[in-house]
Amino acid sequence: MSLALAEILDEAAAGRFPAPDGTTTVVPQPNPRDAGVLAFTAHSVVFTDEDPDWVRSTLAAIDCDALAATMNPRFLVALLDRTGRTHDTTDLLTVAEALPGQPALELREIEDPDHPRVRRARARRDGVRVWATPTGGGVVILGRGVAGRWETAVEVDEAARHRGLGRELARAARHLVPDGSPLWSQQSTGNTRSIRAFQAAGYRPVGAEALMLAPAPQDRAVAPA
The missing domain is CATH 3.40.630.30 (Gcn5-related N-acetyltransferase (GNAT))
Incomplete structure (x- = not known):
């Protein structure tokens, strides 16, 4: 059973990181406000309420090293477009x-x-x-x-x-x-x-984070299917 995002963060804070196996873990958003991507050493975590199959198929279509796919601008833009969210910058966490x-x-x-x-x-x-x-x-x-x-x-x-x-x-x-x-x-x-x-x-430093910001209520639109 996969860990929730809070548990993954607690483990990372204690120096226990996801296995550096080149894979991506997809977990639900902890709340409606917070969605995004975490990149640890050779392992990424995408926290979103979008379909995990969509996340994985979109990552597979990115023409880059698989280890870098979750932080590739093409994937981040695809996730932003699908969710109607915005993004400021990728941060050191x-x-x-x-x-x-x-x-x-x-x-x-x-x-x-x-x-x-x-x-x-x-x-x-x-x-x-x-x-x-x-x-x-x-x-x-x-x-x-x-x-x-x-x-x-x-x-x-x-x-x-x-x-x-x-x-x-x-x-x-x-x-x-x-x-x-x-x-x-x-x-x-x-x-x-x-x-x-x-x-x-x-x-x-424990990783990188790309936080996707929810739109203001008046700016929300229906996400594409």
Whole structure:
């Protein structure tokens, strides 16, 4: 019996990955909001409510190395077209263990933020909480994302960059997870500054993720058969 997406993520967080056998696992979406593709070493996971036979036949028709088929633009576009979803970028998926105690960085929680990164987080995560450095310069965001996992993101103002604040915020987030669960974060593969900051804060790369975003209600259309 195949694992649900949440179980696959829990296993990956513990360093236990799907077998590197070149295959693709197809699992149902954990909820209507979240669909997409995860690529681990020589194994991919497609989480969608679309017909698994359609997924496999579409992958088989992609003219590329089978190991790369799930992240090939042709497959991603086919999945987007079929579901009516949108996609921003393919991210590096990273994870870190929670840390005990309070963060060393001084932070204050914001009750009603209007930061663009915060509004974006609320569209993709549940139970979003936000903290900022008291004198400004950076924010750290925490919420439940794909399959209920805890996710974090940080934002550093341009004037406060190149001082290690991104790394400090990413590490502080590890102290803020309320139940001690693993903490996940995605970094765009081209954003090397963010990748370096998160890895310096103890986040380990585990794979790649292409998240498919559900359309707004007014934009939803019937998916092609």
